Amino acid sequence: MNDIKLALLGSQGAGKSAVLVRFLTRRFIGEYASNATRAVPQGSGARCIMEEPVDWADGFVVVYNISDRTSFIDAEDILRQIREARVDNCKGEVDVPVCLLGNKRDLCHARQVSEDEGRCLARGSRCHFQEVSAAESYQDIAGLFTQLIRQVMEHLKHRADRRRYSGSKSMAKLINNVFGKRRRSV
Numbered sequence: 001m002n003d004i005k006l007a008l009l010g011s012q013g014a015g016k017s018a019v020l021v022r023f024l025t026r027r028f029i030g031e032y033a034s035n036a037t038r039a040v041p042q043g044s045g046a047r048c049i050m051e052e053p054v055d056w057a058d059g060f061v062v063v064y065n066i067s068d069r070t071s072f073i074d075a076e077d078i079l080r081q082i083r084e085a086r087v088d089n090c091k092g093e094v095d096v097p098v099c100l101l102g103n104k105r106d107l108c109h110a111r112q113v114s115e116d117e118g119r120c121l122a123r124g125s126r127c128h129f130q131e132v133s134a135a136e137s138y139q140d141i142a143g144l145f146t147q148l149i150r151q152v153m154e155h156l157k158h159r160a161d162r163r164r165y166s167g168s169k170s171m172a173k174l175i176n177n178v179f180g181k182r183r184r185s186v
């Protein structure tokens with residue numbers, strides 16, 4: 001079986017590493033060096049632009065921090081960019097699986113983004129939504145990745161079936177053209 005490639009995107013400090021480390025190790029590692037983000041805020045910070053199109057990903061996890069509205073606006077922007085890229089690249093194909101994650105649910109006393117807003121954004125972007133806390137819970141994050149991986153595998157299978165089908169259709173057309181023409185010229 002081929003590897004599955006997932007991209008975790010989101011603004012700086014949203015908790016991408018914490019979510020991933022929680023899933024892979026079941027542990028919450030509170031402090032570690034902050035990576036260069038794959039999606040960076042630019043200019044005033046009101047717009048979040050991906051450094052490069054993520055065309056290698058089979059699925060996306062877009063993370064924001066529920067106690068930071070700017071990170072939610074960034075997530076909105078990232079989802080829009082993913083949507084636009086898939087309109088360009090995947091004509092007629094089933095959408096690439098995407099999950100919107102509202103992280104740091106344990107900080108609900110400092111909440112700036114309601115759960116309804118998250119759900120509403122996900123609905124508009126045709127993606128799954130969940131609030132989680134990388135600090136407090138493994139189960140939610142594990143369940144979420146398991147579901148996303150399942151969706152990605154189904155998506156890849158669907159895409160492979162489609163390619164096989166359109167390949168055999170082209171071959172049938174080619175044979176028809178060649179032999180059809182011959183028959184006419186006899």
Ligand SMILES: Nc1nc2c(ncn2[C@@H]2O[C@H](COP(=O)(O)OP(=O)(O)OP(=O)(O)O)[C@@H](O)[C@H]2O)c(=O)[nH]1
Nearest residue numbers: 012013014015016017018030034035104133134135
């Ligand atoms: N309270 C709380 N803190 C969290 C949670 N997840 C991450 N953090 C903290 O938020 C900070 C940023 O987390 P990171 O995982 O480094 O965030 P990131 O999105 O990978 O950040 P960059 O690498 O800078 O893009 C760290 O201090 C984490 O300990 C959470 O669920 N709850």
